[in-house]
Amino acid sequence: MQQSILRDLGILLGIFGLIWLGASLFSFYPEDPQLLSIEREQKLGDAYVDLVLLNPMFQELENEKIDSSIQVIGDRLSGGLNQSEFDYRFIVFDSEMINAFTLPGGNILISTGLIGFSESPEELAAVIAHEMGHVEERHVVARLIKELGIEILTSGDPYVLGEVTGMLTSTRFDRKQEEEADLFACHLLEDSNIEPRTLATVFRRLEQETGNELLEHFEIISTHPNFRSRIRDVLSYLPEDDFTVEPFTMDWEEIKSGL
Amino acid sequence: MKYHPIPQPDEIEVRVREDAMGAYLMMFATAALGLPLPILNLVAAIVYYYVNRDKGKFVQFHMLQSLYSQIPVTLLNSGLVAWTIVNFVRDFNFTSIYWGYLIMTGVAGLVYLIFSIVGAVKARKGLFYYFIFFGKIAYHQVYRIRPEQTGSTPSNQPPGL
Numbered sequence: 001m002q003q004s005i006l007r008d009l010g011i012l013l014g015i016f017g018l019i020w021l022g023a024s025l026f027s028f029y030p031e032d033p034q035l036l037s038i039e040r041e042q043k044l045g046d047a048y049v050d051l052v053l054l055n056p057m058f059q060e061l062e063n064e065k066i067d068s069s070i071q072v073i074g075d076r077l078s079g080g081l082n083q084s085e086f087d088y089r090f091i092v093f094d095s096e097m098i099n100a101f102t103l104p105g106g107n108i109l110i111s112t113g114l115i116g117f118s119e120s121p122e123e124l125a126a127v128i129a130h131e132m133g134h135v136e137e138r139h140v141v142a143r144l145i146k147e148l149g150i151e152i153l154t155s156g157d158p159y160v161l162g163e164v165t166g167m168l169t170s171t172r173f174d175r176k177q178e179e180e181a182d183l184f185a186c187h188l189l190e191d192s193n194i195e196p197r198t199l200a201t202v203f204r205r206l207e208q209e210t211g212n213e214l215l216e217h218f219e220i221i222s223t224h225p226n227f228r229s230r231i232r233d234v235l236s237y238l239p240e241d242d243f244t245v246e247p248f249t250m251d252w253e254e255i256k257s258g259l
Numbered sequence: 260m261k262y263h264p265i266p267q268p269d270e271i272e273v274r275v276r277e278d279a280m281g282a283y284l285m286m287f288a289t290a291a292l293g294l295p296l297p298i299l300n301l302v303a304a305i306v307y308y309y310v311n312r313d314k315g316k317f318v319q320f321h322m323l324q325s326l327y328s329q330i331p332v333t334l335l336n337s338g339l340v341a342w343t344i345v346n347f348v349r350d351f352n353f354t355s356i357y358w359g360y361l362i363m364t365g366v367a368g369l370v371y372l373i374f375s376i377v378g379a380v381k382a383r384k385g386l387f388y389y390f391i392f393f394g395k396i397a398y399h400q401v402y403r404i405r406p407e408q409t410g411s412t413p414s415n416q417p418p419g420l
């Protein structure tokens with residue numbers, strides 16, 4: 001009697017467990033970034049970058065000194081990644097807006113306004129590390145698939161592509177995604193020998209700028225007014241005991257004076 | 260373990276059959292009410308059980324089977340309501356695990372519904388109908404012959420001299 005009851009229970013739990021599992025795995029879920037392979041994301045990303053840079057608001061900056069210092073920061077962070085399927089590209093665009101955002105395929109755009117706002121290369125690195133978090137966690141693609149659907153996102157139609165590009169420059173993330181990107185940034189900064197809690201400094205300074213119109217499009221403050229909890233989370237991040245800081249050797253003020 | 264014999268259809272009065280059928284139909288009456296608060300269904304089922312408890316083993320069996328099979332469905336539904344509210348209040352993060360759970364809960368509800376209808380029809384005909392797992396538990400609980408209670412009457416013993 002007891003055995004047969006237990007067997008029945010096992011059958012029931014098994015069937016419904018499988019239904020749950022099966023329905024969860026089945027990719028009917030419209031936000032699943034897995035719907036877009038990374039290779040495809042990279043290809044799409046290249047197309048989006050070309051289109052975004054055509055927009056006069058996002059003119060690519062031609063300044064060798066700045067490009068090379070951004071490259072130094074970017075290389076340091078890329079070197080801190082354990083492994084990545086993305087080829088990162090860091091693009092500086094000429095705009096007084098304090099802004100940085102991520103296009104699909106590991107393309108991170110940084111405004112000259114943000115460079116000017118950053119008081120040290122470490123502060124800029126903290127923002128870039130946060131953006132790299134959105135790339136590695138595939139938040140950009142997840143967001144786009146959620147908002148537009150996979151068909152529109154991968155549409156070859158130039159008009160649709162142009163519209164999507166317009167949306168990409170003002171993508172907002174939700175609180176969970178922001179927290180994930182923050183945590184990712186802390187780990188990445190630590191692995192890149194940069195003080196992870198610099199990110200909290202950036203948040204504090206951004207919070208003090210509340211109301212500044214130049215910040216209007218900056219995705220990192222998507223969760224406003226939740227800054228305090230993010231600052232708290234970052235400050236409570238504890239690096240490993242053997243963590244050492246390796247400061248950037250560039251003359252930041254000199255570089256900024258070339259803006 | 261020993262069990263009381265179960266009655267054959269011609270031994271069960273119509274009135275008893277109807278009370279047994281009511282145990283299943285009860286759910287449909289409260290289903291609409293209980294949609295936002297699934298726990299209400301369960302409360303109604305428990306009340307129905309206590310009201311009709313003395314109407315014989317056949318009715319008891321069907322009431323318990325209906326009641327027991329409703330518990331997991333109620334828990335799943337409550338979980339779904341809670342999970343949905345949490346998602347709405349927090350960050351709209353409807354994960355695929357959530358959607359999978361939603362589908363599973365829907366399937367469970369549907370299976371429960373179908374079995375309840377069949378159960379009601381069979382009960383009306385004076386038949387037993389055993390749900391997987393729950394039917395066996397209900398049968399065991401209602402028809403098991405409980406061992407005679409011994410030692411329940413106190414007896415006096417002289418002191419050890």
Ligand SMILES: [Zn+2]
Nearest residue numbers: 178181219220
């Ligand atoms: Zn962000």
